[in-house]
Amino acid sequence: MGERSVLVIGGGVAGMQAAFDLAEAGIKVFLVERTLSIGGRMAQLDKTFPTNDCAICILAPKMMDCYRHGNIEVLTFSEVISVEGEVDSFNVKILRNPRFIDEEICNGCGDCAKVCPMGILNKFDMDLRVRGGAYIPFLQAVPLIYALDREKCMRCGLCKVVCGKDAIQYDQRPEIVEMTVSAIIVATGFDALDPSSITEYGYGRYENVITALEFERLICAAGPTGGHVMGKDGKEVKSIAWIQCVGARDMRDNRPYCCSVCCMHATKEAILTKEHYPEVETYIFYTDLRCFGKGFQEYVNRAKDDYGVEYIRGKPGEIREKEDTNLEIFYSPSSDKVERLEVEMVVLCTALIPSEGVEALAGVLGVELDEYKFFKLKDPYNFTETTRDGIFVAGYCQAPRDIPECIAHGSAAASRAMEVVLGGNRNHEKSQ
Amino acid sequence: MTEEIRIGVFICHCGINIGGVVDVPAVVEYASTLPNIVHAERNLYTCSSEGLESIKAAIKEHNLNRVTVASCTPRTHEPLFRATCKEVGLNPYLFEFVNIRDQCSWVHMHEPERATEKAKDLLRMGVAKAARLEPLEELTSDVIPSAVVIGAGISGMTAALSVARNGFSVHLIEKEKEIGGMLRNLYRLYPTDEPAEEFLEQRIKAVKEHKRIALRLSSAVRAVEGYVGKFKVILDENGIEKSIDAGVIIVATGAEEFEPEGLYEYDGERVITQLQLEEQLKKGDLNWAGIKNVMMIQCAGARGEVVGYCSRICCMNAIKNAKLIKEAHPDINVFVAHNELQAYGEVYELYYRDAKKAGVRFLRFPLERRPKVRRSDGNLVVDVFHERMRLDIPLEADLVVLSVPLVQNPDATQLSKMLKVPLGQDKFFFEAHVKLRPVDFATDGIFLCGTAHGPKDIGESIAQGYAAASRATIPLARGYVHSEPIISSVNEELCIGCGICESVCPYGAIEVVETEEGGRARVTGVRCKGCGTCGSSCIKRAIKMYHFTDEQLIAQERAAVVTEVIS
């Protein structure tokens, strides 16, 4: 058996941090990411609260550090399909999906994307922008290697003609890679709930009801609209309302939990709006304003006092679209009356739920999920410990948390994995 | 000296962060008029893989021997660009950073023309320095394979245990006679309601039994010397001075409860704090006879009353105690007067629902109308403003429990000075980066966890303890650290051996030694931290501070004020 290594599943901030710490400590890491690029959800954000740091600006160096690290092997577009064995010796099989572009050869010039005749909605941009069939999800993608969309590509052959490096391989096959690792860290993050099922808010029916992640792409300078906040009709909006807890703290779909980040996320989006367009009216409808983190209360104070963001307590009962596409929000500030607010755009802060496919992964790993599909803890006070020895968890997939908490959690899981690898103790000392 | 200076300039739009204010194309055009510039370009994001590739390509194509990037701040991005230069064989210290975002476009958002002029000036200054940069080689030094953890509360214990399990010895320093910290005073823990004592017991046992952990009880840190890899911590252990060598230090000094002196009729008897309540519940010495109504008041002293911040844990803590009282004494009315209820996350929201089911009554007050406690005929009355009815509701209370915030330990100021790490405006320890480096300090080799960083509950403190352990294990496991070659150096021909440099150096990095020509100052590279005070003090101006030389600073400062190019 060669050097002892760790498998990290998920290349978002938590997974990257875990991988980076382990690698820095001299441990070999396999970082498996399902999409084409590492970076995760944070890469989709414009700014981050409460410092308004530009998300991609501070994340990109971290992504590069991970990718370039001599001890980290990044496997993008890959999935874990089998795990056997036990702590200190897990045999892992990883499915590497074909990019149809040779990873070793592609230099990321993008010529293939320029000639591709296909127009496909880009998931990274929340379907707000069209990309080619040959694509990278976003400009700062790491690694900067293109891929062909296997479903949409019609094999017209144009990209093969223009690729100066002959990297296009239409006949590339999925590949299975095997390895033995000492420990595993799961950091699969979250998806945003599709709020179409919450019919009273009309998402999917009303033009200008969007989700918070869609808004994030809209206000991002590198996003589909170049940072212009506009409705689907291309009109710049003059008033925006954010609604919290859409599908969360809600028993209808059995999702009683609080997602922890949306109050601050909405506050940030409102502040950014005010910075771009001081004249736009901004309203945030909330249930309880959860501003419990370091500097959050101060951030909310600034939103109110310096930027004039208006906070309204109450969860709207219904939104109606008027003929001019303006939206009427009905809410009840006190039990006996209903009020109405008209705005041009509504942003839904939807529940953030464990990412798709997490049940299948839990099955492969042999670990349990809880009622809401978060990874279950063996010890409720030790957030790193799944129900199986040697498999640790980090980030939002364990429970809702914000970026610095995900990063600390990533480091925490790394230390647990270090205990297995560096501790040099086969039956490593029982966790607390 | 004969080498031709060939500078490449890369100007970042940073999306619209810079490009939305500064006229980037104009700055690029201006850059190409400056001396020694052989290449100038702009990038949407210079830090993206695309941008970095572009830098590397330009270095090769134009045979660049200096690179200047004008973008965000060297504090976050200098390492990335240096590494990029290094990848294609350019010495990383031939890279110069120009900050045109944090200190230009972001702070002059409404003056695009002036911001553009300033960006040009800053670039000219950077290029002036770049032309005078010299290649430097990194220094390496060994790491003592042990850690010092200051504070043996739950986060410090966790950190110590994890570092020990990672294979390194740990000195766990605690000022009290016993380990356990704040947990020793708690009654039960949320969300499992298990007794704090039992919870703590097994963890204390694990720490005490670990062969690589040395407990230093009744100990206070008196002084800290050294640097990452070679710290020396001077302790006062039970009145005896001891010295410990360690490679890394973890700060886990915790926090304490705010004392609401003069607020809400606080008397420590019938108006008490949550911690006082827990101590009484734990001892079982609270006399329940005659208590019909318990009123808990949230945010007492917090969120603008005395301290500005939200203390994060008090809502859950109050909900826990309210629920426990209600469950044990169903006849007692338990009220929680709160503003925004912080039952965040997955489990806490459910716990809050349980408390409501158990019969705890929640009353919401607006922050600008906090509850008032008054005494009337020997009875306590709490006026709680009812938000919907817009009036004060007087409620009799036999026991008032104030949910006060956690505040920094008074010792922290002293410790922050000894360690040379900062405190934030909230007085808690201030991490290296709010978003990306939650458990690091800007100073290498010193880490942070638990409530010393800000209010946190048990699980969160444990998670941070592990996180700090991971960060601290890195240098220990490597066995060496690289240090920057930004150090001073003495021109022995000018030096007269006066020793003034030695007297100002706080690290003993520069000393006068006897040579054939008489006394001469000499620098010990790894000890030097690069402040440059010796250079500005040298009476013969014989000391050169690498990467911040007189020549470089003078060139920058002149380029700042003189628009025409000075060669």
Added chain:
Amino acid sequence: MAEVKIVGFLCNWCCYAGADLAGVSRFQYPSNIRIIRVMCSGRVDPVIILDAFLYGAAGVFVGGCHPGDCHYLQGNYYAEKKIEMARRLLKEAEVDPKRLRLEWVSASEGERFVKIIKEFTDEIKALGPVTFEKGAMEAACLAAADYRLRILATKERELLEEGNKYGEVFTRHEMDRLLDDLVREEYEVKRILLKLNKPMSVKELSAELNLKPNIVLRHILDLKRYELIDLHEIRDNTPTYIARELSEEGEITE
């Protein structure tokens, strides 16, 4: 129309980070300042500060860590004394010492940074364009580079707190008097030295520099003793002197 320019030297650990935080927080402040990053405020040499004025800075700002917070333990205390020395020399060159400001700003004080910069910029604008005789500022630069004042600037703290080699602790008042005298003398000497790029007599020097002839003569004798000037010729029974070697235009070069 060129705006007045302020040169700022900020220490990497506190003030520079504070300035970044101001940016991150989007606090706005006047655009006149041009920031140079140094590792420690203690690095900022009075020579460099005065050189900035010589080249046209309307103000110079130095930002360091709060007392006791210096990343390098005591660098900021030394900075304080060096800035004081630079201020004294500015005064000699008849430039308002208010144009040189030293402040402590921590990494978390973005707001404080902005407040200070606004205030300082307003103050500099109110003072108007900076005027001085070129030779005067050059002399100040030379004086700051001379070992005598450099020893004083560094040792001042020690002399005040621990005493000199004979254990005599200086009072603030004594120190001020000592500094005033020495700075003036050093400055006058440098002025004379600079004037002597062409031969001049004591009388001529005295008239041009508005100094008493006996003071000029004393300095001339000192300069001659240190072999910095030579007797040029005796013109009408009056000796004239000339500087031995001086770098071009009296500039401070490496």
